[in-house]
Amino acid sequence: MKQNFLPIAIDISGEKILIVGGDQGALKKLKILQRFEAEVVVLAKSICQEIKRSGVKYFEKPYHKKELQGYLMVYSCVNNEEIDRQIATDCREAGILVNIHDKSALCQFISPAIYRSQNISVAVSSNGEDVFESIRIRNKISEFLTEKNHKN
Numbered sequence: 545m546k547q548n549f550l551p552i553a554i555d556i557s558g559e560k561i562l563i564v565g566g567d568q569g570a571l572k573k574l575k576i577l578q579r580f581e582a583e584v585v586v587l588a589k590s591i592c593q594e595i596k597r598s599g600v601k602y603f604e605k606p607y608h609k610k611e612l613q614g615y616l617m618v619y620s621c622v623n624n625e626e627i628d629r630q631i632a633t634d635c636r637e638a639g640i641l642v643n644i645h646d647k648s649a650l651c652q653f654i655s656p657a658i659y660r661s662q663n664i665s666v667a668v669s670s671n672g673e674d675v676f677e678s679i680r681i682r683n684k685i686s687e688f689l690t691e692k693n694h695k696n
């Protein structure tokens with residue numbers, strides 16, 4: 545069945561969000577989440593210095609499904625097909641929203657390209673089909689809104 549993603553805006557203030565993985569993919573998701581207020585935790589076998597120095601709470605250990613308890617949503621950035629599939633299955637069983645980095649077929653939610661300025665957020669997604677188009681459109685919207693704000 546073709547996937548069909550509903551765009552929504554979700555209140556994550558005070559919510560626990562888990563990123564599994566501790567390298568560049570995880571860092572990208574972490575930077576996005578740090579623009580919002582949430583209790584983000586990183587869990588990975590090995591975690592890069594930039595993540596360690598970012599101030600986020602982290603655990604350096606392998607993934608196990610018991611680690612999922614209490615999270616609203618999970619991002620998997622382990623860059624490993626087997627673990628990605630395991631995390632996707634475990635989260636669905638536990639009723640936790642799951643994103644698998646760069647693998648829309650395994651995602652329950654995908655990450656849109658975001659423009660954000662104060663209370664205005666614009667999220668662009670392509671139903672997981674063409675992320676570069678999403679980024680291009682987000683950048684156009686960003687240029688348009690920045691120009692408009694300068695004129696006002």
Ligand SMILES: C[C@@]1(CC(=O)O)C2=NC(=C\c3[nH]c(c(CCC(=O)O)c3CC(=O)O)Cc3[nH]c(c(CC(=O)O)c3CCC(=O)O)/C=C3\N/C(=C\2)[C@@H](CCC(=O)O)[C@]3(C)CC(=O)O)/[C@H]1CCC(=O)O
Nearest residue numbers: 645646647648654655656657658669670671672674675678
């Ligand atoms: C918007 C953004 C948000 C975020 O990452 O949170 C995001 N990807 C971003 C960047 C980015 N992604 C990739 C590169 C190339 C460089 C690199 O390889 O690193 C760059 C550029 C970069 O990193 O600068 C590679 C890539 N990504 C996916 C695939 C697989 C495929 O397309 O099949 C491939 C391999 C494609 C290929 O090589 O052909 C898949 C997904 N990427 C998505 C979101 C979801 C779909 C959203 C939608 O519906 O449009 C989805 C389905 C799943 C997901 O949620 O991850 C973020 C922009 C951050 C920003 O600018 O704000």
Ligand SMILES: NC(=O)c1ccc[n+]([C@@H]2O[C@H](COP(=O)([O-])OP(=O)(O)OC[C@H]3O[C@@H](n4cnc5c(N)ncnc54)[C@H](O)[C@@H]3O)[C@@H](O)[C@H]2O)c1
Nearest residue numbers: 565566567568569570588589590605606607621622623627
């Ligand atoms: N994915 C990206 O967005 C991106 C961006 C720039 C560069 N790169 C490069 O592409 C490559 C891939 O980067 P990446 O971050 O996607 O993947 P990676 O393979 O570099 O990192 C995977 C992370 O997952 C962890 N991990 C793996 N198995 C695990 C398990 N069972 N339990 C817990 N943690 C586990 C590892 O310890 C590591 O921290 C790297 O060379 C990176 O420098 C990627």
